[in-house]
Amino acid sequence: MTATESHGATTAANGAHPPKSVVIVGAGPVGMFLALKLGKASIDVTVVEKDANFSDAPRACGYYAASALAMHAAGVWDQIRNEGFVIKGLCWRKKPVDNGEGKGGKKLGSMIAAQPLAELDDDVMPPGTGILCLQQPLLTRLFAREALATKHVKLLFGRELTAIEEGESSTTAVTRDTATGEVRRITADFLVGTDGGRSTTRKLLRIPFPGHTWPERLLATNVTVHNTEDPLYHCYYLLDPSNFTVITPLTDPVLGQESLWRYTMAIDPSDPRPDEELLRDENIGKLYEQVMPGARPLQYTIGARSVYRIHQRLASTFRRGRSLLAGDAAHLCNPFGALGLNTGILDAEALTDALIMVLHEGRSLAVLDTYSDERRKVFQFFVDPTSTQNKLRVQNNHQDDAATNDWYFRLLQNPTADVLRAQAQPYFDVWRTDLRKAAENVV
C-alpha cells in the first residue's frame, strides 16, 4: 500500500489516504536512505524525483564513523562494504615537488599532519573505524535497491513537486510529470523535502535559508591515474591560498596500478572565467600540473567533472505543519571534511525515529519539533563551525609553517590514543542524534 494518488486538478479522492504514509521529494542519497529506513519500519513511502534517473554528478565519496554506524544500524553495512572500501585516515601534505630525475616529474610533497582513524594494520575495520568510501551515485542506487526491496517504497522518476496542500490530518504533494505536464496529487500523513540545496519544498513552505555563499568555486573531477606513490592516508589535502585541494580515492588504490581518484580544486574568486571554461581539459590539466604527482607529461583520463558554488546555510526550521526537511534541503556546508551528506544521513536516521514515534506509537507532532531543534543544533554547534574551519585551515595556512602555526596540526604531531579519542568524540556523540532520548519528555 502506498500513499493515495489522484490525477487532475482536484485533491485526492475524498481526501482519504492510507494510514502511515510519507511522500519524499527528491531521490538523492538522503531521500533514498530515509525511504529505506521508513520502508523497513513498514511505513508506505512514495518518492518523487524530478529527473529521469539518479544523479551521476561527482559529489560525495567519503563517510565517517557516525553515518557508517547509522548505515550499519539500517542493515546495509555489508552491502556498502562489498561495493566500496574503507581507508584508514586522512592527511595534509605540501604540494608535489620535483622528483629529482631531471625530467620535470613530481613526487608527493612532505606530510604536514596526519589524522589516523584506524590502526594501519587493522584489516577488519568494523563500522565506526576509518572512512567508508563509495561514490555518491553508487551509494544512492544501493539505498534505492534496498528501499525497493522492503516492498513499502514506490519511486517515481520525472515527477516534480510544484505545490503542497496541507489538510487537517494529511498533506498532499502536487506533482507535475516533467515529460507530459500531467498533474498528479499524492496524499500522505507527512511530506519530507530531501530535494537538495535549491529545495522547492523549502521555498513552498517559505522557510528562510540564512547563511552565506563562499567566494570560491570548486572544480571537482574524477580522474584515472597510475599510482606511482603511496600517500599513506589515501584522502589528503593540499594547502594553498587559491587552489586549495582535496584528493580522495574513488576505487581502492593499489600502488603500481591504475585507479580512479577525485581531485577537487578551489578556483580563486578573482578568476572571471565562466564554469564552462573551467571545465575544459586544458584548464583542468593546468591545475593537475600543480597538484598531481607523477612523471611529466602527466598521463590521466578525466571522467565526470563539475563546478560547484559552496555555502554555509541552515533552514530556520526543519518542520512546518506536516512537512519536514532533511539533508541539503535543510542545511548546506562546504565539502572540506565531508560533512554534508554524512549530516543528511544522520538527519534521516533521526527523522525516521521521530516519524515512527508519531505514526506507530501515537506520540504527538511535537516530537517532529524535537527532530528539527536537535538537528539544527547539531548543524549550528558542530557541522557549521567544523566544516568552516576545515576549509579555512587548508586555505589560510602557509604550507611551510602550518605544522607549527595551526593548533590542530600541532595537536596531531605526536598524539596519544587519548588525544585522538577526545578529538574524535564529537564525531560520534554530537553529530548523531538519539531522537528517542531527546524526545523522552515531549508530550
Ligand SMILES: Cc1cc2nc3c(=O)[nH]c(=O)nc-3n(C[C@H](O)[C@H](O)[C@H](O)COP(=O)(O)OP(=O)(O)OC[C@H]3O[C@@H](n4cnc5c(N)ncnc54)[C@H](O)[C@@H]3O)c2cc1C
Ligand atoms: C564536490 C563535492 C564533494 C562532496 N563530498 C562529500 C563527501 O565526501 N561526504 C559528504 O558527506 N558530503 C559530501 N558532499 C555533499 C553531498 O554531495 C551532499 O550533501 C548530498 O548530495 C546531499 O544529498 P541530498 O539527498 O540531501 O540532496 P541531493 O543530492 O541534492 O538530491 C536532491 C534530489 O532532489 C531532486 N529534486 C530537486 N527538486 C525537486 C522537485 N521539485 N521535485 C522532485 N525532485 C526534486 C534532485 O533532482 C535530486 O535528485 C560533497 C559535495 C560536493 C559538491
